[in-house]
Amino acid sequence: MKIFPGILQPLREFCDSWGNVASVLGLLVSLIGFWLAIKGITTAKRAAQQAEAAARQAKDRVLSQGTLAHFSSAIAVMEEIIRLQRKKEWENALDRHSELRRLLIELKDGSVGLSSEQSIIIQGAIEQFKTIEAQIEKKVSSDKPEPNAARINGVVKEQITKVQGIAISLKNS
Amino acid sequence: MNENKLVELVSRIEKKTNSDSLTWEATADPHEFQTTLANFVVRIGEQFDPSDVDHPDLIIRIIDNNGNVLESTTNTDLFKITRDGTIEERHPYEVMASIFKKAKRQALGVDKAIDSILSELE
Numbered sequence: 388m389k390i391f392p393g394i395l396q397p398l399r400e401f402c403d404s405w406g407n408v409a410s411v412l413g414l415l416v417s418l419i420g421f422w423l424a425i426k427g428i429t430t431a432k433r434a435a436q437q438a439e440a441a442a443r444q445a446k447d448r449v450l451s452q453g454t455l456a457h458f459s460s461a462i463a464v465m466e467e468i469i470r471l472q473r474k475k476e477w478e479n480a481l482d483r484h485s486e487l488r489r490l491l492i493e494l495k496d497g498s499v500g501l502s503s504e505q506s507i508i509i510q511g512a513i514e515q516f517k518t519i520e521a522q523i524e525k526k527v528s529s530d531k532p533e534p535n536a537a538r539i540n541g542v543v544k545e546q547i548t549k550v551q552g553i554a555i556s557l558k559n560s
Numbered sequence: 561m562n563e564n565k566l567v568e569l570v571s572r573i574e575k576k577t578n579s580d581s582l583t584w585e586a587t588a589d590p591h592e593f594q595t596t597l598a599n600f601v602v603r604i605g606e607q608f609d610p611s612d613v614d615h616p617d618l619i620i621r622i623i624d625n626n627g628n629v630l631e632s633t634t635n636t637d638l639f640k641i642t643r644d645g646t647i648e649e650r651h652p653y654e655v656m657a658s659i660f661k662k663a664k665r666q667a668l669g670v671d672k673a674i675d676s677i678l679s680e681l682e
Contacts, residue, residue, distance in 0.1 A: 495625070503599050503625075510625050511585075511594060511601045517627075519588040539588040 450499040451557065457498070458554035461490040465547050472536045472543070477523050484520045488513060494550075500560060505553045512546040519543070563641040566633055570620060571647055573602065574655050577662045584663035591616070593663040599625055604660050607634060618656035 464487045471480040495501070495509040519542065522534040576582045582595045582602075592605030601623040606616035621632040638652035639645050647655045665671055 504596075507596045507599050507601065507625055510623070510627065511596050513627060514594060514601050514603070514623060515585075515587055518592070522588055534588065535590075538586075538590065542586060542588050545585060 447499055454494070454498045454501075455554060455558060457490060457494050458550060458557075461487060461494060461550055462547055462554070464490060465543055465550070469540050469543050472523075472534075472540055475533065475536060477527050477533075481520065481523050481527060484516060484523070487516060488520075491516070491550075498557070500557060501553070505556070508549050508553060512549060515542050515546055566631065567638060567642055567647055569622075570633070570638060570652070570655060570659075573597070573620070574659050577659050577666075580666070582663075584667045586667040593660070593667050595663070600630070604656070604663055606660070618653065618660050620656065620659075 464483055468480055468483045468487065471477075471483060491509055491513050495506050495513070501509075519534070519539045522539065525531040526533055573582070576597075577584070582597060584593045584595045584604075587594050587603070589605065591608075592603055594601060594603045596602070603621045603623065605619055605621075607619045608616045617634045617636055619632055619634045622630045624630050635651075635653040635656045638647065638656070642652065646652070
């Protein structure tokens, strides 16, 4: 055991002179490791967020294409209503009115990116069509005088312009 | 709705209508006109009384985004709920009639037509 002081002494001297350097290097390595770990987490989080945003955009795009298709259908039905009312085919017009009401409610409640202002414009159109429908219903069910086709078609044309305006603004947004 | 608020609402609708801040449109019923205000559809129309056909009441209806009629009031209702029977010293019928007349002129484009005729005559 007496030989150990002979080995320990140079070892102690070595540690005294290099120990602090090793500690500092160790700290540096730890900091670099910590920074790399944080960077890795941030990158992974950003990638996850980007993937989520891309998925959301893709979903919105599909939904918005569906919305635009609904707008086109609603406008086509309104144009058909004009033709039927012009020819005074009131019963057929009533059927189309029911379909239109369903389409407009779907547009109002299920459209992607519709503002509250646009939503109330569609509700306004629904109210307009309710009045037309009531007039046709009176004619069909109780043989009341015919509605004024020119007047009600004027109202339908105004609603087409409004609905088309909303569709265009959604398409461009 | 608080009755005073109803009176205030009618008064403001008249002011907004007179300043052309509201866009009234015709409906399929020639006695009714419609506009949108905030998130509501507002309608003004004549309400015929079989016992007095020549003097229809005027009715304002407020409809929400789901098609529910939230409130409806006539000039007769307003006469009853106002303390002195007036809206800013005017008879409620006069106020409602002013809204109806202006809404009709705007919806049917009467003012634009007259302006156009006047410019032709210049």
